[in-house]
Every structure is written in structure tokens, then in C-alpha cells.
Amino acid sequence: MNDFIQLIIAGLATGSIYALAAVGFTLLWQTSQTINFAQGEFVMLPAFFALAGMKFFGLPFPIAAIAAILLSMLTLGVLFKTVVVDPLHKQGTLPLVISTIGLAILLREGVKEFYSAEAQRFPSFFPNINIGTSAANGGSGFNVSADQIGVLIVATATILLLSWFLASTKTGRQMQATAQNPTVARILGVNVERMVMYTFLINGALAAIASLLISPIYLAKFSSGETLGLVAFVAAIVGGFNQVRGAIVGGFLVGIIDNLVAAYISTSYRQAVPLALLVMIILLRPQGLLGRAEERAV
């Protein structure tokens, strides 16, 4: 039983990080019809911003982390929108999708070329201690690391803050209006362009936070975006592509199932889990767990 609870907590911790990436993914889709297949690389890159800040500029870790978040908002937010999305947007969804796949390769190979192909150790914000008692010392055997709890708290707080912003501020509601119906939002005088830019900034920040949380656990590696991107995509689909809260549920769900399968079935099936989940959802409930059916004129 203790094992099970530990696995659930570990699953919630990784799931909360997946949720961050999936929420950003969903927001981009909603407000700008951008399906970002570079989302995994967006989560990979900020850790290297922080590492580069420490290595080349001698910044202390907290400063480097903040710089990484700001730099991510600039590059993965503003630059991504103005250089990649805006020029391609009028060509339709597909050219943009293909461009994001190209961007993913560029980011991956760029990091490999300019930083390192080796997995990098990444400092954690949280103390390296375990909560609970070891069974060997006569304790209950219940054991959870402070890292996991810390990750869960920070990621959940970030999601709650974002949800609060979207629901309870006028700007947040204008963003929701833009996502639900940009034409009507424009008719009412909403500055749709600005709202879309905010979404890209938010996605950049979410990706950076996810990066800083996940890299201490899985190390920072140029190729880590492959799995992360897939997981974010699956989490978004599972929850319902057009719902932020669906992406949150999807993220947590993939995280928990991921950990349970690794422990009870086999770690070699770990990679297959998100894909199996994706196939099941598409077969049984194509609109996602919380999504609503969407009609689109072709």
C-alpha cells in the first residue's frame, strides 16, 4: 500500500509537469490554432538557458533560473510568434504544424551542437531529503522525496495561478473570449492580437517552469523533448484538446499511469503508455475526457 501511495505521489509530481506543458499546448491551439510539435523542445531548452547562464556568465542558480524564464518568454514566446507563427498562419494549420516539427529539430540539434550531447546534471530548488522512514530502520517504509513534493507544489501553484488569471481578471476573460470566438471578441473591441501575444508569453513561461522542475529529475538532455512533446500532446488530447482543465487532468493522468505501469508492469513499456492511451481515447472518446465536440468547416 505504501508503495502504491508513493507511486501515486511520484506520478502526481511528474504529471503536474506534464500538465504545465499540456496547458501551454492547449492555450496555443485555442487562441491561435497553432499545434506546436516543438512543445517538448520548448520544455527542454530553458534548462540549457539556465545552465549556460551559470557556466558562461557565472550566475548563481536562482538568478540563472529567473533569467531562463524571461529569456524563454522572449524566444519561445515573442520570437516564436513573430518569426514562425505570424508569417505562416495565413497558409493554414498544416504548414505551421510542419514548421514546428522543423523548429523542434533545429532546437534539438542546436543544443547538441552548441552545448553538449551529454545529459547534464541540473540543480534542484528543493533540499535533497526524504520524508518518511525507511523500512530497514524499523520504520513504515513510507518514503517520498522533498523534491517530488516541491515539484508538485510549484507546478500546481502555477496552474492555479494561471486558472485564476484566466477566470478572474478582465484580461484573462478577454483571452478566454479570444480563444472561444476571436471574431466576436474583435467585434466587441477586444485587442485580439494582444491577447494572442499574451498566450505565447504564458506558454514560454510555462515551458520554462516545467523545464526547471523536470530537469533535476530526468537530467537536461538535448533529446528529452521527444518524450516530453509526445506526453504533452497526448495529455492535451486525452483531456480534450479545447479545454485548459482537460489538459490539466490529462497531464496528471498520464503521469500517474506512467509511474504505475513502470512499477507494476515493466519500465520498457513506459514509452508506449502515452501512445496506448492516445489510441484508446481516439477510439472511445475522440473529443477527450472533458472536451466538447468541435465542428470545423473544411
Next chain:
Amino acid sequence: MTTPDAILSLTEVVSGYGKMTILNGSTAHIRRGKITTVIGPNGAGKSTLFKTVFGLLPVRTGKISFDGRDTTNWSPRQMLDAGMCYVPQGRNIFSELSVRHNLELGGVALADQSGLPARIETMMQRFPILREKATAQASTLSGGQQKLLEVARGLLLEPRLMLIDEPSIGLSPLMVQDVFAILKGLRDNGVTILLIEQNAKMALQMSDYGLVLEQGQTRIEDTASNILADPRIAELFLGGGLKPLASAAQ
């Protein structure tokens, strides 16, 4: 031709989507403080006219003036600031936001945001159902209530002219009467209404003026009662050929 009491004038306006021309040199004068209904067959350019006037489609050639100013190719935001609002066809509420927040979004363009709560309050006084359902998700409203919410949202900026496209679609006959009564009430308070209505006869009966569009051009501009009595119109809406009308205009 100039009409001294026109609040909105179009002069030879050409516009459309992409390479397709829909509005093909339409000239019209909409009278201040009256209800004018735009009628015409499908594809005549009625909705295109609204989108062009409100700045959602570019004017290729021609001129639009609203309330004494040249507003050709102004943005929707500028049109809102100038005193016009637009209620498009279909369902245009934000279904996942509450009724109150939908209403609040009607005030985005308000220069002085501190006045917004008072305006929302006024609107809720006017349409008590919106107060009753203020915290409910807008998707829980009936079709008629949603239309009401859209109208109320448009009125939040106290516009002088409302463009309203097919408000009766999908509403019960009783609800249509309610919506029309609201429009008449607005007219009596000095708001100019420009209306597109599939149910042409019914709409003309409560209108002051009518505007007949065909193939992107103005065919007839007259009082609603004259248009109702016009035998060519009967032919048009009975599905008869458009040729008699077109040749009569030549």
C-alpha cells in the same frame, strides 16, 4: 442624392472576400432614429454590407460615412468608439463564460472602465432575466435569452446605431416578437436600427424603411410600407425571377 437625416451613408461601395466581389457598388442612406430592414435573396450581399460597414471587410472602392464622419476602412474598434455596434448572425455568446462576464465584455471598448459596473447594472435592470442568470454559464440560456444577451452586450456602449443580422434565426415565433419589440423600444429611444431579416414581411411590418439588395447593388430604397405594397417585391420573395426587378431598375 443626399438624404439630410442619414446617419449612415454608403457611396458606390465595393467589397468582398478575397478575390470574390460580393458588394458591387452599393449606395444607400440609412435614416437616423429609424428601423431599416435590408432584404434580398441569398448572396445579395446583406451580411457583407454589415461586415464592410463595421470594418471587418476592407472597402475596395467607394465611401462609407457614419454620423458625419468618413469611416471608410475604419477598424471595428474605431466603429465601436464612433457609436456603432454589430450583432452578427448565429450564436455569438461566449458559452463558457458567465452571463455577467459576457455582458462585461461588451464594455471592453469603454474609455472609462470605472463606469462599467453601473452600465452592467442598467442593462440588468432593463433585462431582468440577465440578472436572474447572472452567474450561470451563458450556454445554459435558451436561444432567445442568448440573443437578448447579445443585444444587451451590444447596447452596453450606448451605441447610436445597431447593426443586427438575422436575430430571429432559430427562435420561436413568440421569442421573435419579443426581440422585435426590444428593437422597436430601442428605436423609440433614438437608436438607429439596421436589420437583416429572412422573415422579410414580418420585419418590414415593424420597420420604417426598407432597403432591397440584389447582386451586391441597391435596387430599392423606400419606406417599409411602400416596399410591402410593391408587387415586384412579392415576386422576389415568392421565388419568382429577379429579372423583372432588375429590368425595372434600369
